Amino acid sequence: MQQSLTSRNKRSIEDHFDKAYELETELELRNKHKLLPLAQGILPPHVSCLYIRQAEALGLGHAVLCAQPAIGNEPFAVILADDLIDSEPGALAQMVKLYEQQPTSILGVENVPREATSSYGIVETSMQNEGVQRITGIVEKPHPSIAPSTLAVVGRYILTPGVFDRLRHLKPGVGGEIQLTDGIAALMKEEAVLALPLQGIRYDCGSKLGYLQATVKFGLKHPETHQAFSAFLAENLQ
Numbered sequence: 578m579q580q581s582l583t584s585r586n587k588r589s590i591e592d593h594f595d596k597a598y599e600l601e602t603e604l605e606l607r608n609k610h611k612l613l614p615l616a617q618g619i620l621p622p623h624v625s626c627l628y629i630r631q632a633e634a635l636g637l638g639h640a641v642l643c644a645q646p647a648i649g650n651e652p653f654a655v656i657l658a659d660d661l662i663d664s665e666p667g668a669l670a671q672m673v674k675l676y677e678q679q680p681t682s683i684l685g686v687e688n689v690p691r692e693a694t695s696s697y698g699i700v701e702t703s704m705q706n707e708g709v710q711r712i713t714g715i716v717e718k719p720h721p722s723i724a725p726s727t728l729a730v731v732g733r734y735i736l737t738p739g740v741f742d743r744l745r746h747l748k749p750g751v752g753g754e755i756q757l758t759d760g761i762a763a764l765m766k767e768e769a770v771l772a773l774p775l776q777g778i779r780y781d782c783g784s785k786l787g788y789l790q791a792t793v794k795f796g797l798k799h800p801e802t803h804q805a806f807s808a809f810l811a812e813n814l815q
């Protein structure tokens with residue numbers, strides 16, 4: 578089951594994963610049989626989507642709390658879609674593999690330049706084996722001068738349901754928002770929380786540059802666009 582947190586004016590996400598009757602009929606009528614499976618295959622058959630609206634933008638922690646009625650007392654994953662991670666196996670698959678060995682909360686992390694710490698949740702860790710580290714502290718968007726490390730949380734979390742209770746009792750944190758980071762800091766006092774350095778390349782699609790970089794990188798590697806797009810870029814770089 579895939580759940581998505583949306584809000585007013587974000588209907589396009591629900592529409593994208595819905596059945597596109599008009600488009601499919603149109604493609605059939607025009608004998609565009611190659612395109613038809615593309616339109617029909619957007620959502621794999623084993624996936625069903627559930628959408629929950631966050632009526633007020635009270636922060637990431639609040640958004641996660643909004644999903645509790647649908648999740649119940651199960652471990653779950655949070656994916657922040659603006660962090661696009663290009664990797665094989667996928668970022669979440671890397672984390673699920675670790676979860677199968679150590680069933681506890683896991684955060685996907687990456688080293689960032691010190692001057693960038695104020696854009697991320699930053700973790701403090703004690704070394705474990707093979708890059709996996711146990712988190713001993715986590716702080717939201719610290720100034721570079723006080724950041725406990727340069728290991729940043731990059732929009733992938735596996736969390737135990739214990740985090741819901743912590744989130745419910747939080748006061749607003751950085752930016753006046755209910756921060757998921759603060760909920761994890763509270764959870765950490767009761768349960769082990771691990772940091773897994775992710776393999777792969779991350780694009781910050783929340784920034785204009787990151788979005789452009791991802792578009793170019795994916796355009797260059799897609800078999801359908803690779804050749805023409807490479808030629809176009811080469812032409813424009815001259």
Ligand code: G1P
Binds near residue numbers: 699
């Ligand atoms: C959120 C989280 C932050 C995390 C970041 C990853 O911040 O609050 O802890 O490191 O995503 O992209 P946002 O980028 O929404 O400000």
